[in-house]
Amino acid sequence: MKGIEGTTAIVTGAGRGIGRDICLALAGSGADTAVLDVDVEGAAQTAGLVEEAGRGALALRCDVSDAEDVQRCVREVLEWREQVHILVNNAGITRDNLLLRMSGEEWERVLRINLTGTFNMTRAVAKHMFRKRSGRIVNIASVIGQMGNAGQSNYAASKAGIIGFTKSAAKELAPRGVTVNAIAPGFIDTPMTAVLPEEVQDQMRRMIPLGRFGSGGDVANVVLFLVSDLGSYVTGQVVNCDGGMVMAR
């Protein structure tokens, strides 16, 4: 896609699921990718697939919740390739529990990885994009951050936080030519959702006007649009990729 050929991207949580599909879509459009994940084996596998697709890849173990680790990884990426054009903050976890049963640890952990992780990574990369006066940042939020969900108060808060963060960062970075957008996926078929009981999956499917779960590729297509030349006048937006789920509520 126009504007992606020859760029360097960083994708977090890229060892499997949606993150892996984003790396492969970027590779298909001509980007080299730094594949970051706490799961170093998963990251290496994704990097192998990117290389098979004919593009450069660098697999790095990175815990996005650790600001020092994030800074070390960004330095390593900049040693590997002199510039970073694209950042996709995709790493995320769930630790579901009803509010009255939720432990402080379950709350903190989800906020620390999903929201603080997005902040850590954005701050480290935006510094570089700010100086070169261009860049594209895409944060993976969720429809749960817009709708809420029983048993996911921690996850919903983290994803709603990402939406507010995205809009603020977009305002700060726009004068320097950096766009910042969020994608709110609905129910996407990945290892994160495969663990849900069959009846919950059926219930979710009935809430989706298009009548099917999304794929990682569906989310990756929106990333491609936002980071390509086609998305150059789009910033501070939340793009829903949910088969019409939020619209139909």
Ligand SMILES: NC(=O)c1ccc[n+]([C@@H]2O[C@H](COP(=O)([O-])OP(=O)(O)OC[C@H]3O[C@@H](n4cnc5c(N)ncnc54)[C@H](O)[C@@H]3O)[C@@H](O)[C@H]2O)c1
């Ligand atoms: N699957 C869905 O239905 C769905 C819906 C809406 C939003 N999302 C969001 O999309 C993103 C990807 O989800 P997925 O379904 O592919 O999940 P997944 O669990 O399949 O993959 C997440 C990846 O993030 C990595 N990770 C976890 N903690 C990390 C950390 N501290 N630092 C770096 N990497 C870490 C994991 O090792 C894993 O490889 C998440 O932010 C998720 O919240 C998913």
